[in-house]
Amino acid sequence: MRIIVGITPGGASDVLARLMGQWLSERLGQPFVVENRPGAGGNIATEAVVRAPADGYTLILVFTSHAINATLYDKASFNFIRDIAPVASIMSQMNLVVVNPSIPVKTISELIAYARAHAGKLTMASAGNGTISHISGELFKMMAGVDLVHIPYRGGASAVTELIAGRVQVLFIGPAASVEYVRAGKLRALAVTSKKRWDVLPELPTVDEFVPGYEASAFFGLGAPRNTPAQIVDRLNQEINAGLADPKIKARLVDLGGTVLAGAPTNFGELIAAETEKWMKVIKFAGIKAE
Numbered sequence: 682m683r684i685i686v687g688i689t690p691g692g693a694s695d696v697l698a699r700l701m702g703q704w705l706s707e708r709l710g711q712p713f714v715v716e717n718r719p720g721a722g723g724n725i726a727t728e729a730v731v732r733a734p735a736d737g738y739t740l741i742l743v744f745t746s747h748a749i750n751a752t753l754y755d756k757a758s759f760n761f762i763r764d765i766a767p768v769a770s771i772m773s774q775m776n777l778v779v780v781n782p783s784i785p786v787k788t789i790s791e792l793i794a795y796a797r798a799h800a801g802k803l804t805m806a807s808a809g810n811g812t813i814s815h816i817s818g819e820l821f822k823m824m825a826g827v828d829l830v831h832i833p834y835r836g837g838a839s840a841v842t843e844l845i846a847g848r849v850q851v852l853f854i855g856p857a858a859s860v861e862y863v864r865a866g867k868l869r870a871l872a873v874t875s876k877k878r879w880d881v882l883p884e885l886p887t888v889d890e891f892v893p894g895y896e897a898s899a900f901f902g903l904g905a906p907r908n909t910p911a912q913i914v915d916r917l918n919q920e921i922n923a924g925l926a927d928p929k930i931k932a933r934l935v936d937l938g939g940t941v942l943a944g945a946p947t948n949f950g951e952l953i954a955a956e957t958e959k960w961m962k963v964i965k966f967a968g969i970k971a972e
Contacts, residue, residue, distance in 0.1 A: 682713045684903070685730050686742045687723030692837075693774065693857045693937050697901055698742045700933055701771060704924040705917070722750050722811060722971070724757055731764045735906040737913035741765060743949075745813045745899040748956035752964045753811045753971045762957065766909050767949035769921040770902040772939035775875030776817050776853045777860065778888060779868040784850050789872050789891035792851070796827035805829035806849040808837040808858075811969055816960055817853040817874055817897035819967040824892050844868060855899070856881070856938030874898060881935065900942065900956060902949050918946050 682705075686698045695717065702713035718726040723746045733739035747761050778789065784803075786792045796803050805822075807815035810833045822829055832849050834840040837858040844852045845867050852859075853874060860881070862868040872888045873879045874897040888895045903921065905914060924930045925943045934941055942952075963969075 682738050684740045685726045687726030689719045708920045731759045735908040741904045743902045743904045749960045751957045752961040764907045765904040767946045768903040769918040770942040770949040772934045773898040773900050774939045775873045775898045778871045782869045800828045804849040805851045806840040813899045
C-alpha cells in the first residue's frame with residue numbers, strides 16, 4: 682500500500698506520513714510505503730492518486746496546500762474536492778510568528794505599530810509562494826492592516842536561516858522548524874497562529890488575542906481516489922482514529938507542534954471545503970499567483 686506525499690523527504694509532512702504508515706502497517710498487516718512526489722505545490726502527487734485505481738491501495742497525504750491550490754492553480758486537471766475521497770483527518774499544526782531579535786518588538790501589538798511606522802520596509806519571509814507560511818502572513822496583513830514585503834524562499838529551513846541572519850525580519854513558520862532557535866535566543870517568538878495557546882510554550886499568546894478572529898493552522902490527513910469503496914474508507918478511518926488515541930502517537934504529534942484531529946471522513950471533507958473557501962478569499966485579496 683502506498684502513501685503518496687507531494688513534498689520532499691524530511692519535513693513534518695513526510696514524518697507524519699511515515700508515522701501513520703507504520704501504524705497502519707502494524708494494524709492491518711500490510712506494508713505501507715511512502716512515496717515522495719514533489720512538484721507543482723503537491724499537484725503532481727495529487728494527479729498520480731487521482732489516476733490510481735480506487736481500491737484502497739493508494740492514499741495521499743492531504744494537507745493545507747491542497748486547499749490553497751484549488752484557487753492558486755485554476756487550470757489543474759483535477760478538482761481536489763471532487764476527485765479525492767476524504768479518509769481521515771490527523772492533526773492541525775499552528776505556526777509561530779517569529780522575528781529577528783534586532784527588531785524592537787516583543788508583542789503582536791508592537792509588531793503592528795512598528796510595521797505601520799515602517800510601511801513597505803519590513804520584510805516577511807515565507808517557506809514559498811502560496812504555502813501556509815506565506816498565506817498565514819497574508820491573512821495577518823489583511824486583518825491587521827499592515828504592509829509587509831513578502832520574500833519567498835524554497836522551504837522553511839532557508840527562510841529560518843535568512844531570518845536568523847537578519848536579511849528578513851518576520852516569518853510565520855511551523856514550530857518544528859523554529860522552536861529550537863527560539864529557545865536558543867536566535868529568534869524571538871511573538872505568538873502562535875492557532876485559536877488556543879500551545880501547551881509546549883504556554884506563555885506565548887495567540888495572534889487572535891491581538892487581532893480578533895485571526896486563525897491560521899495547517900491541517901493534515903489522508904485521502905484516497907474518488908470511488909474508493911466506503912467499507913475500505915471506513916476501515917482506514919477506524920484504524921487511523923485508533924492511532925490518534927494512542928499515547929505514543931499523540932506525543933509524537935505534539936512534538937511536531939500538532940493537535941490531534943480525530944473524526945469521520947465526512948468531518949474531514951467538511952474541513953477541506955471550509956479551508957478551501959477561507960484561503961480562496963486571502964489569495965484573491967493578496968493577488969497571489971502560482972509561480
